[in-house]
Amino acid sequence: MKEIDARGLACPAPVLQTKAAIELEGAVDIQVTVDNPAAQQNVQRFMESKGFSTRLDSEGGDYHITGHAAEGAAGAPTSAAAPAKRTPQDEHQRIVVLCATDRLGSGDDVLGRKLMINFIKTLKEMGPDLWQLIFVNNGVKLAIDDSPVLDELKAYEADGLTILVCGTCLDHFNLLERKKVGTTTNMLDIVTAMQLADKTISL
Known part of the structure; x- marks a missing residue:
């Protein structure tokens, strides 16, 4: 062994x-x-x-x-987070949204949090092009029990969206036990997902 x-x-x-x-x-x-x-x-x-x-x-x-x-x-696939490479028959883009924060922009944190909530709620407008949603650093706070967008994220996941949440980041913030949505992941899965994506949107 x-x-x-x-x-x-x-x-x-x-x-x-x-x-x-x-x-x-x-x-x-x-x-x-x-x-x-x-x-x-x-x-x-x-x-x-x-x-x-x-x-x-x-x-x-x-x-x-x-x-x-x-x-x-x-x-078997190299990464649990990423399927095989795209084939000509695929009709949708693979867009990865990488959230490294729980707020959008800088200058006013209250406004930034409101903007992030609105952003997450509006992601559904991407339709099937939205392939994976990845949370790292402070962004993992959006996947825990008191997240203002927890219901939306659970609905996305139920509809088939892959949501990845950085395990190192959860551990750093002592939030591992409070994660309520998504798959605890690592940098290998994140890098593989970005490699296979057609487009990555970083926040």
């Missing part, structure tokens, strides 16, 4: 080490140890995206994610 000790490593290092073990070394049995829940969620989700069955054990502040490859696992 391939064993990886990724304790103390910042995102996305635990996922990248797991990726290298699976894709470059061909590991079919792997155990990754991390020391925070954001890394645990990201590593476990990555393994499962590669076709691995997983088991989670915790001990003290450590998380041990054990994975076993199913037949054909190596052909």
Whole structure:
């Protein structure tokens, strides 16, 4: 069994080490140890995206994610957040909206928050071209329990929109347990999504 000790490593290092073990070394049995829940969620989700069955054990502040490859696992998508590259038959754009803040503009925070609320509520006008909504840094506060746009985000997700929320950012603000919408993600998924997108809108 391939064993990886990724304790103390910042995102996305635990996922990248797991990726290298699976894709470059061909590991079919792997155990990754991390020391925070954001890394645990990201590593476990990555393994499962590669076709691995997983088991989670915790001990003290450590998380041990054990994975076993199913037949054909190596052909699974590289990122849980991003599907295969575009084909000529695709009729819609892939627009990624990257929110690194919970307000729009600078000068007046109250106005900025109102503008962001209106922006999120109006995103539905993009229709099926809106592909992924990604929250990083202060933007993750829009995905927690007291978010003024939580209902709208839940509705978007229910309609099929992929919403990614940075796990490192949630952990930094001590908000991991308060996230109520979207998938806890890592920089590998974010970079992959931006690479495959036709357009990225950054706020």
